[in-house]
Amino acid sequence: MDTALNTLGAWLLALLWVLPLAYAVWSAIHPTAYSARFELLAPLTLENFGAAWAAAPFPRYFLNTFVLVGSILAGQLVLCTLAAYAFARFRFPGRDLAFALVLVQLMVMPDVVLVENYRSMHALGLVDTLGAMALPYVASAFGIFLLRQTFKTVPTELEEAARIEGCGSFGVLWRVYVPLAKPVYLAYALVSVSHHWNNFLWPLVVSNSVETRPLTVGLSVFAGTDQGIDWAIINAATLISSAPLLVAFLLFQRQFVQSFLRAGIR
Structure with a gap:
């Protein structure tokens, strides 16, 4: 019975996602x-895409989006790794x-600090730049929490062995903790890229x-014209705009699912 209900629920959720697409x-x-x-x-046509x-x-929008998403992810991986390591292993x-x-x-919605973030970017002279879009997100509380929990599961014996071999704190982090957390990094990267690709x-x-507009903002030009909405x-x-994410998922869906399972995200 439980299996049937779970299967039914999975199909309903799949339909909710597939029907709009x-x-x-x-x-x-x-x-x-x-x-x-x-x-x-009904006749088929590709003229709408043209x-x-x-x-x-679109080339500019895609470039801005790739730069924005890539810079945010790079900043998050570095800062979240260092913070998580400190919280997990240092006193x-x-x-x-x-x-x-x-x-x-x-527990705080990003919209709550929207005004203060804008005032900060204006004071720094960064309004209307990709830096202003990325800066509030280069550190992630979710990323710190996820990596901290992962690092705490690493046996301390591995760290002690690395230190005996002459590794310092950064050496231990790079040679022991980061390789063992690769599935978690991949899972988090998928969440981060998807979220910031669609952020509006x-x-x-x-x-x-x-x-400076990314794809999501650039799509607003299609919202309406004098002749109405097409x-x-x-x-x-x-x-x-969504094709890169859809293609990436279709090509690497097995790796995506396995990374979430290994990271314990279900």
Whole structure:
């Protein structure tokens, strides 16, 4: 009985995810007149993708998004690794209080600090730059917590053996802890890239020009025109922007799932 309920629940969740995607694909490969109705013999077309690509500077949007997501992930991996290692293996005054403050960050919605983040970026002269979009996210409370819990499971005997071989603190971290946490790093990287690839509100607030807009903000140019909303072109643009993530998942889905299972994220 439990297996049947779990299977039913999995199918329902799959349908909730697949149906909007299926509609987007249907609308994008058919003329606008068929975007709101289903006809089995409706004519197919790829013109919507061409129109969407021509309506916005997608190469620039893709470049900005790759730079933004990559810089955020790089910063998170470095800072979260160092912080997690300190919390897991070092003893220093105020350690438990500092870690409690990190956990509090998990309970605070990013929208709550939106105004203060904008004021900080304005004071630093970073408004309308990729740096302003990335800076508030280069440290992650979730990443620190996840890596700290992982590092605490590493036997201390391995660290002691590394120190006997002459490794210092950074050597132990690089040669012992980081290799053992590779599945966790991969799982976290997937979460981070997916989240910041799709992030919309903060980039919208802090960007003012085409030169700095990522894909999510760039798609807003399709929201409406004097002639109304063209759902076929909007869905084509949405598929173009989400294609890299979809292709990456389809190609590496086995590695993705295994990394989450090994990291204990279920």
